[in-house]
Amino acid sequence: MESIKHRYSRQRETILQVLRGTLEHPNADWIYNKTRRIIPNISLGTVYRNLSQLVESGRIIRIKDDAVIRYDANIKHHDHFRCTSCGRWYDIEILDNTVIESFNKKHKFHIEAFNLELEGVCEICL
Numbered sequence: 806m807e808s809i810k811h812r813y814s815r816q817r818e819t820i821l822q823v824l825r826g827t828l829e830h831p832n833a834d835w836i837y838n839k840t841r842r843i844i845p846n847i848s849l850g851t852v853y854r855n856l857s858q859l860v861e862s863g864r865i866i867r868i869k870d871d872a873v874i875r876y877d878a879n880i881k882h883h884d885h886f887r888c889t890s891c892g893r894w895y896d897i898e899i900l901d902n903t904v905i906e907s908f909n910k911k912h913k914f915h916i917e918a919f920n921l922e923l924e925g926v927c928e929i930c931l
Contacts, residue, residue: 817855824878830894884921890930
């Protein structure tokens with residue numbers, strides 16, 4: 806993704822550090838509550854605006870989970886597993902480039918990108 810330049814913002818960098826500090830895939834409210842522990846006077850609107858700028862600049866990923874939007878600081882290609890019991894999201898790696906190359910050859914396609922989201926029950930809920 807092409808990087809979009811924004812002025813330095815302490816608030817944005819704090820939001821990014823909060824997101825990088827978890828393996829969860831939190832929504833904006835979760836991020837807001839964690840960021841308020843560091844910057845007590847930050848507003849929810851500021852969190853939303855900075856999350857959008859972080860997505861636009863390619864520094865984080867936006868994940869749509871039904872009506873909830875979640876965020877992920879892991880921007881390296883990976884896939885996701887969502888537990889249908891507890892709702893937790895996990896980073897997983899299922900497909901690699903060899904699978905994509907084989908698919909492209911077999912079907913005469915040229916896949917440029919893919920995102921795989923699996924659903925089921927996690928080991929904690931089992």
